[in-house]
Amino acid sequence: MTKTDTSGPEQVPPTPSHTVGPFYGYALPFRGGEDIAPLGHRDTITVHGYVLDGAGEPLPDALVELWGPRPDGTVPQVDGSLRRDPATGGHLGRNGVEFTGWGRSQTDADGHWYARTLRPGVRGRGAPYLSVCVFARGLLMHLFTRIYLPGDEAALAADPLLVRVGDRRDTLIAGDEGEGAYRFDIRLQGEGETVFLEYR
Amino acid sequence: MSLTQQDIDREIAARHAAYEKRLADGAPVEHHPRRDYTPYRSSVLRHPVQPPVAIDSAQDPELVELYSPAFGERDITEIDNDLTRHHRGEPVGERITVSGRLLDRAGRPVRGQLIEIWQANSAGRYAHRREQHDAPLDPNFTGAGRTLTDAEGRYRFTTIQPGPYPWRNHVNAWRPAHIHFSVFGAAFTQRLVTQMYFPNDPLFPYDPILQSVTDDAARQRLIATYDHGLSVPEFSLGYHWDIVLDGPSATWTEEGR
Numbered sequence: 001m002t003k004t005d006t007s008g009p010e011q012v013p014p015t016p017s018h019t020v021g022p023f024y025g026y027a028l029p030f031r032g033g034e035d036i037a038p039l040g041h042r043d044t045i046t047v048h049g050y051v052l053d054g055a056g057e058p059l060p061d062a063l064v065e066l067w068g069p070r071p072d073g074t075v076p077q078v079d080g081s082l083r084r085d086p087a088t089g090g091h092l093g094r095n096g097v098e099f100t101g102w103g104r105s106q107t108d109a110d111g112h113w114y115a116r117t118l119r120p121g122v123r124g125r126g127a128p129y130l131s132v133c134v135f136a137r138g139l140l141m142h143l144f145t146r147i148y149l150p151g152d153e154a155a156l157a158a159d160p161l162l163v164r165v166g167d168r169r170d171t172l173i174a175g176d177e178g179e180g181a182y183r184f185d186i187r188l189q190g191e192g193e194t195v196f197l198e199y200r
Numbered sequence: 201m202s203l204t205q206q207d208i209d210r211e212i213a214a215r216h217a218a219y220e221k222r223l224a225d226g227a228p229v230e231h232h233p234r235r236d237y238t239p240y241r242s243s244v245l246r247h248p249v250q251p252p253v254a255i256d257s258a259q260d261p262e263l264v265e266l267y268s269p270a271f272g273e274r275d276i277t278e279i280d281n282d283l284t285r286h287h288r289g290e291p292v293g294e295r296i297t298v299s300g301r302l303l304d305r306a307g308r309p310v311r312g313q314l315i316e317i318w319q320a321n322s323a324g325r326y327a328h329r330r331e332q333h334d335a336p337l338d339p340n341f342t343g344a345g346r347t348l349t350d351a352e353g354r355y356r357f358t359t360i361q362p363g364p365y366p367w368r369n370h371v372n373a374w375r376p377a378h379i380h381f382s383v384f385g386a387a388f389t390q391r392l393v394t395q396m397y398f399p400n401d402p403l404f405p406y407d408p409i410l411q412s413v414t415d416d417a418a419r420q421r422l423i424a425t426y427d428h429g430l431s432v433p434e435f436s437l438g439y440h441w442d443i444v445l446d447g448p449s450a451t452w453t454e455e456g457r
Contacts, residue, residue, distance in 0.1 A: 003300075003425060004442040006307030014305060014446035015421055016413040017232045018394040019240075021380060023326040027318030027344035028382060054245035067388045069264050079272030086277040089286060102269030124262030131265045133391050138242030140233040140412050142393060143252075144265070160260075165253060188246050198252035199265060199389035199447050 017141035022061055024135075029063070029106045030082045032093035036066065036103035036117035039096040043071045046181040047147055047174060048114035051107050051134065054189030058111020061137045064186070066115050066147075067102045068130040073121030076101035119149065119180075127155040127162070129172075134186055144197040147184045148173045165195050203241075203370035205406060211239040212411045219414035231446065233412035240408040241369050257389070257448040265388045266450040271314040271348060281347035283317075283359040291341035293322025293360035295436035298379065298396070298424065302353045303444045304386060309353025310445065316346040316382040317357060324363030324377075333365050358436060364403055376403035376410060387449030396441050397423045 004012050020028075037044040051062040069075050081100040083092040094100070105113040120128040129146040148156060150173055156162055162169045171194045174182035187194050215237065219230065235247035257266055279285045284295060302310040320326050320343065323335040327342045341360060349355050362377045378395040385391065397410065404410055413419040421444075430438020 003440055004303055004307070004444055006303065011305045012303065012307045012444050013229075013418065013421065014231050014444045015392065015394055015442075016415075016418045017392060018380075018409060018412075018422070019242075020382075020393045021395075023320075023328040023331055024318055024380065024382075025330075026326075026328055026342065027316060027380070054249075057245075059246070065391075067264060067269055075264055075267045077267070077270045079270045080274055081269065081271070083274045084277045084280065089277065089279075100269060120264075123264055124260045126260070129264075131388055133388065135393055136246060138240070138244075138246035140235050140237055140240065140243060140247075140409075142391060143235075143248065144389075161253070161255065168250075189248055193248055193250050195250070196248050196252045198254050199263075200254055200256055 019137060019140050020063060020135040022137040024063065025106065029104060031091040033082070033104040034115045035094065036100065036115060038099050041118060043119045044116055044180060045119050045149070046114060046116050047130065047184055048112065048181070049183050049185040050111045051113065051136065051186045052111065052188065056190070059107055059136050060109045060111055062107045062111070062113070063135040064105045064107070064113045064115075065103070065133040065135075066105070066117060066130050067133070068117060068120040069101065069123055069128075070099060071119050071121045073123045073128075075123075122155070125160060127152065127159040132186070136188075139188070143188070144199065145186065145194050146172055146197065147182070149182060150174065150176045168195050171195050205370060205372055208239050208370050208373075208408055209406070212408060215239065216411070216414050229418070230415050231418045233414070237408070237412040240412055261450065266448060268313065268384055268387050268390070268449075271312070271384065273348070275314065276346055276348055280345050281355075281357050283341065283343060283345045283357065286342055287340040289340040291321065291338050291360050293341075295358065296361050297356065297358050297430050297432055297436045297438045298441060299354065299356040299430055299438070300441040300443060302349045302355060302383065302385075303442060304390065304449065305444060305446060309349070310385050311349055311351055311353055313349050313384045313386070314346060315349065315355050316344075317359075317379050318344045319359065319362040319379040320365055322360050322363050324365030335363070335365065361398070364401075369408060374403050374406065376401040376407050381443065383443055383445065385445040385447065385449065387447060389447035390445040390449060392443070392445055395422065398439065399423055399426055
């Protein structure tokens with residue numbers, strides 16, 4: 001049953017998720033995937049960290065996607081994240097001028113990922129954040145979380161999600177390393193397990 | 201003590217029976233796998249133990265997750281969706297055409313969004329350095345492609361029928377032939393990575409990854425249909441596979457859901 005009948009008034013059932021597996025590395029990562037910020041932009045921040053399993057071991061085969069608004073809070077609707085080169089069939093990289101808001105970073109052999117993007121602006125009712133989607137071998141369905149940046153304690157204290165998760169809030173707030181660098185580890189399981197989200 | 205197919209079969213049956221019982225007791229249909237599906241051993245240390253925190257998007261329609269990153273013509277080239285044309289020579293194997301529609305849960309087409317695929321070659325080998333399966337690489341086949349959906353949400357790929365391959369979940373573990381799909385929707389909440397299978401594969405009951413979808417009807421939705429109308433004369437066999445994305449979007453909210 002893989003032709004979907006859309007004639008009825010009811011909702012159509014979704015396609016199930018599956019793991020990304022171990023071999024996406026020649027298909028999904030792309031040149032400049034981590035360098036989301038336009039070159040030399042003054043609101044550039046670096047976010048980075050480790051993806052860790054339930055034994056505290058880093059994952060060398062996880063994929064982290066980031067999606068966030070501009071510093072003024074507006075949502076970019078700009079293509080060109082993975083510009084392709086019709087001559088070689090390779091990736092050209094971003095043009096360094098436009099901000100698409102989205103990027104992709106694969107963990108290295110140490111389980112470490114990074115991205116350079118623009119500081120997200122405030123939208124809606126909460127404190128500003130970057131939306132994160134994590135994929136990995138062994139993970140049957142991706143996981144959503146958020147990276148909140150430290151600094152504006154009043155805004156963080158008033159954020160509806162951070163209030164709801166109580167003493168687990170620290171797993172959603174990056175550590176300030178200075179010079180616009182922030183540390184955000186993603187713990188899939190166990191002590192200090194990151195808060196993961198489900199959108200309804 | 202090595203883990204056998206019989207051990208995995210028993211675990212698969214137990215998880216399936218547990219799901220059927222939950223359903224009979226009135227629990228909701230589970231369209232997606234549970235992340236703690238241990239017959240797939242790699243999941244054991246990689247699933248959260250705490251339940252996910254629900255975000256009611258209707259409460260905050262400004263959420264950035266209700267919007268999707270944008271992709272356009274410069275993010276693909278003309279032959280990115282024809283995996284048989286990425287090298288000088290012809291790849292080995294049966295050419296296939298895979299096509300379908302990208303839809304949301306309301307059945308509306310998702311237009312202009314990115315679909316990326318990757319797969320093993322006809323011998324069941326991925327073009328990945330970490331892949332150690334002793335089957336030949338094909339110098340004329342990489343097995344990665346991408347496309348944008350059209351105004352009706354349609355996509356189309358030309359590729360090679362992938363082979364099944366062994367893996368090390370347990371002794372004599374084999375994956376049924378499949379193509380990996382990575383899909384963007386009308387919102388980041390609708391993000392999906394999954395795998396498409398081919399009809400009547402005898403490996404289905406033995407595979408803990410496919411069986412991680414314990415709902416029988418949901419599992420069927422991962423299997424493409426042979427479609428003679430999509431077969432190209434003298435060239436390829438056609439398979440139809442629609443993709444339906446879960447999760448709210450900004451347009452969804454505007455329409456009062």
